[in-house]
């Protein structure tokens with residue numbers, strides 16, 4: 001009798017649990033801070049997701065870099081990287097989980113950056129655990145890399161989001177395993193002494209579709225926190241994030257942006 005009562009009690013409790021909305025931090029938060037002037041909390045679970053657009057360029061072959069590009073990775077040469085603890089094969093580099101990110105030797109300021117990436121073809125995990133990496137501009141400002149093909153997650157953490165700040169204008173993701181590309185135009189923040197005199201701006205084209213249109217970056221892009229410009233800096237290396245999933249990269253090049261003559 002006691003056993004039956006316990007089973008019944010457990011069943012009722014489970015039923016009550018099922019009916020009460022439970023916080024699911026994989027799909028967003030309701031207790032994170034908000035950037036000044038921003039309607040949504042960082043990783044807000046109620047933030048709307050952008051429309052899905054099927055791009056026309058999934059798995060497109062790599063294009064040759066322009067003649068004045070600094071090629072950071074051509075599929076073989078790793079000499080442009082001060083840290084690259086990843087697997088190299090078949091013309092791509094692949095994240096080895098828990099081994100650290102890839103960091104360039106050179107420091108960069110204002111740049112045009114092209115890179116191609118592919119999330120694992122075999123879907124493992126969900127939300128932020130599915131094909132997560134990131135283009136860490138100056139090692140500080142993240143354009144999210146994520147398998148965002150039919151993968152619900154918080155809107156400011158999906159592919160091509162400025163992590164924790166802006167969703168992409170549309171979701172132009174290819175399927176897992178397919179090669180995708182980012183073309184990024186980045187204007188570095190400018191400081192005078194400890195004072196920020198110009199924030200960073202970024203434009204992102206994802207698979208031929210504009211997804212960030214000269215957005216003002218609001219500071220560093222930490223998880224579940226408001227970022228800032230509290231640490232003045234000059235040019236800094238580019239980093240590709242290791243978020244413990246086996247994302248691949250290939251054909252990475254930059255052009256340093258100079259003022260018109």
Ligand code: MG
Nearest residue numbers: 132133134145
């Ligand atoms: Mg990331």
